[in-house]
Amino acid sequence: MSDVIVVGGACMGAATAFNLATRDVRVTVIERDPTLRHSSTLRSDGNVRIQFNLEENIRMSQYAMEVLDQFEDLMATEGHQPDPAARKQGNLFLVDEANREAADIGLELQRGLGCEVAWLSHDELASTFPPLVSERIVGATFGPNDGSVDPGAVTQGYRRAAIARGAVFETGVVLSLLREDGRATGVTLGDGTTRRADVVVVCAGAWSTGLLSAIGVEIPVQPVMRTVYVVATDVGRGLSLPSAFLPSGLYLLPEHEGTFVMAWSLPDDPVGFDFTPAHRDRFYDVLWPELAGWLPVFDRLEVVRSWAGLYEQNTLDANGIIGVWPEVEALYMATGFSGHGFQQCHAVGRHLAQLITGESPSLDLERLSPARVLTGSAVYEHAGRII
């Protein structure tokens, strides 16, 4: 018998297992597909940023950067050193007159917490990153340490390091969670067997809702399909450009020389477990006009690829739901990250392990605990905008 069963072996499950195993907890992770091909983790953009507007999210990113800076050594196992392929190209949040005040408030909070974030005026922007400015932009906030890492390498790094410390990763479909006398006691698997444990942690991404609902635990998380487009353009060739986020939330991440990754979360994105990318017309009719409307130099480009993945969208407040469910003893969860979960796996994995072992948490994430679902106490990152 394990002390802890973790359902789901992508970034959250693997990071949680690592943090438990380093505390000598016997942990088994049950993942139905070890290739993780449909996980949000492998379909994410791997962006890590300090630029949030909620203290909890900023502090989780600070910890993420600390871990990522030493990831190769922290996760080294015999004969293997993971390479998270970190690229600190910086994140640039473009600001128009309408969101200037919100940007100032965010900057003040981030700087107050010791983050390195700069304000670039319109003219500074024009001379530093010429393609990323227009008359509609009054300036931008710039996080030079923001950037991207490879989500697959990070997840496998945690997985290998967890296994080296005694964690077990098992392939199996969790059909249901076991709830007996008000506490979580294990899971049943697709092969008809049962696994019992003192604690169950649900890290099943967008699939968490169905598993939890079957034992009477209702969380406001739904699978929302987001299509990511890779576009080719001559804009920016020869320049070292940061990732750019428009005031509307549309983003443009430099991929290779001449290509960018682009996406925009919209209210009519389909809900459901569908991995078919949206029709390219959606790009040409909706995303491109938005981009060229803000940054006219992008009036020539072409879509070369696209893929779709699921945001585990928290419809209460678009933030992670992290911790123990108050009405079922020993039932923990981490889901609902709504587009920024990958970078939080480091802090969430540590936090869950600390809660489970009774250690005092390094970060105060109480406001993001599942209890807020029962009271309906929303904790917003940014009024209405999901990136």
Ligand SMILES: Cc1cc2nc3c(=O)[nH]c(=O)nc-3n(C[C@H](O)[C@H](O)[C@H](O)COP(=O)(O)OP(=O)(O)OC[C@H]3O[C@@H](n4cnc5c(N)ncnc54)[C@H](O)[C@@H]3O)c2cc1C
């Ligand atoms: C297009 C896109 C771009 C994104 N970009 C970013 C970004 O740049 N930065 C960022 O921080 N975040 C980003 N995100 C969000 C991020 O990917 C997720 O928040 C994060 O990966 C969630 O990780 P997870 O481990 O909780 O869930 P997942 O990665 O979805 O993993 C859940 C795992 O559980 C397994 N599972 C489910 N049900 C069962 C079951 N019954 N039995 C056994 N196993 C099960 C699944 O197979 C899966 O492997 C993005 C997401 C998308 C879709």
